[in-house]
Amino acid sequence: MTRTSAVVIGAGMGGMAAAIDLARAGVSVTVLEAASEAGGKVGRAVHDGVEFDTGPSVLTMPDVLKSLLDSDRVDLIRHDRVCTYHWPDGASFDVHADQEATLSSAEATFGARARDELAAFLRYSESIWRAAAPVFVYGDAPSAGYAVRLGPRRLATLRHIDPLRTMEEAIRSFVREPHLIDVLMRYATYNGSDPRRAPATLNCIAHVELALGSWGVRGGMFEIVGALHATATSLGVEFVFDSPAQRIDTHVGMVASVHTDTTTYPADAVVANADVAHVLTDLLGQRAAEREPSTSGWTAVLRARRRDCAPNTVLFPADYRAEFRDLFDRRVSPSDPSVYVCAQERAHQRRGWPHHEPLFVMANAPAAAREDESLPERVLARLRTHGLVDDDPIVWSRTPHELAQHFPGSHGAIYGAASNSPLAAFQRPANRCTNPRGLYFASGSAHPGGGVPLCLLSGRAAARAVLRKHGR
Numbered sequence: 001m002t003r004t005s006a007v008v009i010g011a012g013m014g015g016m017a018a019a020i021d022l023a024r025a026g027v028s029v030t031v032l033e034a035a036s037e038a039g040g041k042v043g044r045a046v047h048d049g050v051e052f053d054t055g056p057s058v059l060t061m062p063d064v065l066k067s068l069l070d071s072d073r074v075d076l077i078r079h080d081r082v083c084t085y086h087w088p089d090g091a092s093f094d095v096h097a098d099q100e101a102t103l104s105s106a107e108a109t110f111g112a113r114a115r116d117e118l119a120a121f122l123r124y125s126e127s128i129w130r131a132a133a134p135v136f137v138y139g140d141a142p143s144a145g146y147a148v149r150l151g152p153r154r155l156a157t158l159r160h161i162d163p164l165r166t167m168e169e170a171i172r173s174f175v176r177e178p179h180l181i182d183v184l185m186r187y188a189t190y191n192g193s194d195p196r197r198a199p200a201t202l203n204c205i206a207h208v209e210l211a212l213g214s215w216g217v218r219g220g221m222f223e224i225v226g227a228l229h230a231t232a233t234s235l236g237v238e239f240v241f242d243s244p245a246q247r248i249d250t251h252v253g254m255v256a257s258v259h260t261d262t263t264t265y266p267a268d269a270v271v272a273n274a275d276v277a278h279v280l281t282d283l284l285g286q287r288a289a290e291r292e293p294s295t296s297g298w299t300a301v302l303r304a305r306r307r308d309c310a311p312n313t314v315l316f317p318a319d320y321r322a323e324f325r326d327l328f329d330r331r332v333s334p335s336d337p338s339v340y341v342c343a344q345e346r347a348h349q350r351r352g353w354p355h356h357e358p359l360f361v362m363a364n365a366p367a368a369a370r371e372d373e374s375l376p377e378r379v380l381a382r383l384r385t386h387g388l389v390d391d392d393p394i395v396w397s398r399t400p401h402e403l404a405q406h407f408p409g410s411h412g413a414i415y416g417a418a419s420n421s422p423l424a425a426f427q428r429p430a431n432r433c434t435n436p437r438g439l440y441f442a443s444g445s446a447h448p449g450g451g452v453p454l455c456l457l458s459g460r461a462a463a464r465a466v467l468r469k470h471g472r
Contacts, residue, residue, distance in 0.1 A: 003028050004470045007258045007267040009245045009283075012040020013452055014442035015273025016228040017459025018466075020068050022271075023235035025467050030265055031237060032258065034244035039225040040273070041407070041414070041444075042452065045301070047395040052301050052350060052358035053221045054396060057342035058082075058214040058312065061453035065224060068456065070234060073227035077216035077349065083312040086386055091179050094310070099211050106180065114177040121174040121184065124162075125207035131160035132204055137454070140461060141430035141447035162200040163422045170200035182320045186338070189364060191450050192294025192415040194328040196321075199422045216311060216347045224452070245274075248283045248439070255438035269438050269466045273459065275416065276429045276445045278409025284436070291427065292420055293367040293413035294450070295327055296400035298375050304359035304392040311347035315339040315382050327364060328420075333372035337363040339382045359389070365400050367413035415450030416443070431458060432465040440465055 004027045008015045011033035019029045031038075043054040059065065062076055083095045094105045099122065107115035135142060162170055171184045187205040188195035195202075217223050233239070240260075247259040248270060255270045272279040277288040317323065317336035326334045342360040344350040352358055363379045365372065376397070383389040400412035410416075417428065429446045433439035442462035444450030449458075 004268050004466075005266065006030075006269040006271060006466060007032060007265045008271045008273060008442075009258060009279070010034075010040060010273030010443070011038035011229070011239060011241075012273050012443065013042060013224075013228070013455035014444070014446075014459035014462070015040070015271065016225075016232055017068055017456040018271045018273065018440075018442045018463040019232045019237045019459075020228065020235060021460055021463035022466060023232065023237050025463075027269075027466070027470075029232075029237045031232070031239045032243045032245050032260060032265070033239060033241050036241050037225075038229045038239065038241075039222065040455075042221055042225050044220070044222040045396045047301075047303065048353065050351065050353055050358065051220070051222075052344055052396070053342075053348070053360065054299065054301065054398070056221055056452050057340075057344075057347060057360055059217055059221070059224070059452060060208050060214050061212065062215055064453040064456050065227075068231065068460075069227055070231045073230060074223055075218040077218055077347075078213070079216060079311050079347075081310050082214055083314060084310040085179070085183055085314045085316060087179060087182070087316045088318045093179060093183065095183075095210065097213055102210060106177075110177045110179060114175075114180055117175045117177060118180055121171070121203075122207065122210060124170070124174060125203050125205075126211060127160045128162060128201060129204040129207040132201055136161075136201075136425050137448050137457065140464070141428065141432075142426055162203070165200040167195040167198045167200050167202050170203055171195070179316075182316050185320065185324075186314065189295065191419055192296075192413060193419045193424075194324050196324055197328070197420040199419070199424065201425070202419060216349070218349050220344065220348045220350045221452075245283055248279070248436075250284075250436040253436055255436050267438075268470065269440060271440045271442050271459075271462050271466065273442045275407060275409035275443065276441055277411075278407075279439075279441070282408060284439075286435075288409075291417035293411055294415035294418040295364045296367040296403055296412040296414055297362045297364050298333075298372075298379065298397070298399055299360070299362045300376065300379075300394050300397035302359040302361065302389055302392045303353060303356045303395050304389050305355060306345070306352075306357050307343075307388060309341075309343055309346075309388060311343055313341040313343070313386075313388065315341070315386055317382075323364065327366050331366045333365045333375045334363070335378075337375065337378055337382070339363050339379050341383070341388060356392070358395075359392070367400060368404070368411040371399055371401050410445070414444075416445030419449070431461040432469075438469075
């Protein structure tokens, strides 16, 4: 039997996951990466001898990662106190690794009724996850006829996914405590969407984080990149760095090869770990469907004096709903932004400077928008107000415009298209392309979506489709 060959464009999470599964099945795999190292949005930088993460800050659904690795290459850290939320009125709320501890924190901060409200919401959130995950997360991309093929019994379980209400409508039907509403609305930002319009199905994200849990990675999130790269290399995957794909050639409706500036790589299958719009428009010369982009963000790392804080911190504005009006209605950066903070020494036991640590901060911003030069100062002002920084210097930063330049076709959107309609799961590009045949998508802009575990699952879904096509 002739050995199947695959070219993977991009060495991000989805690309490496696809490469690993394909190589394990006996496929000859070459990964072309535009950058000088693997990782994609899971990046790193160095300042004054100290390395820090520049992308995702927590790991959820760790079993997805572990199932790909050929050994126990990643050491996870389970924190008792995972995150602290602060509001301008002085309220603070701690989220813990143990769900009961989180409920107790809600009671201690907001009262017994708030605990009961959150507990009821989390039961609802779990019911969505149990119904939605097999179909919309772990399974192949659903199509328009998918519901018919499920059959009456499995179709009946989908009533639990609550697709006809918005996230906000469902949250407010369970929870009256305004601070907890802010916490639960924020989960829409985990895929860059608007809780006022995103389907209530996305409320399952609360179950993933608050019940299934989140972890730090000893040594930093970039350790995930090293573990995936080492596993792929041990399976015979060839990585070619500093080699951006320039063109995909086809023959009679099938992919035939991928071109870089210097080399042509013949392929029976091409797995694109890049934004779908970039692949279709720039590499194939087709027209990509226009969809509302997810949010972007201004991100930075400060050389900050060590303080007593949680591994992760969220600073809310007085009117959190106004942030979504700015982002999605006005398409401008929030005038009063919420700020996410990750203290990387505590979160991941990364080594900092003698008296300072890397403090990662992020504020949401719209994709494909004019740069807001005042947003960083608004973020720093919020950090100073809460005592997290003084005059600590920024040692690395990235604007939405710079993100767009680094990841072609994304327009700066972090998570591909926003999920702001009940049909969003059906509109997200599938992992198998029909024109041309032999092209597969494995990224946060394809099924099942953005974030580390979902990008890994996207790569695995693309690999499954390749193997089915070639009878493996």
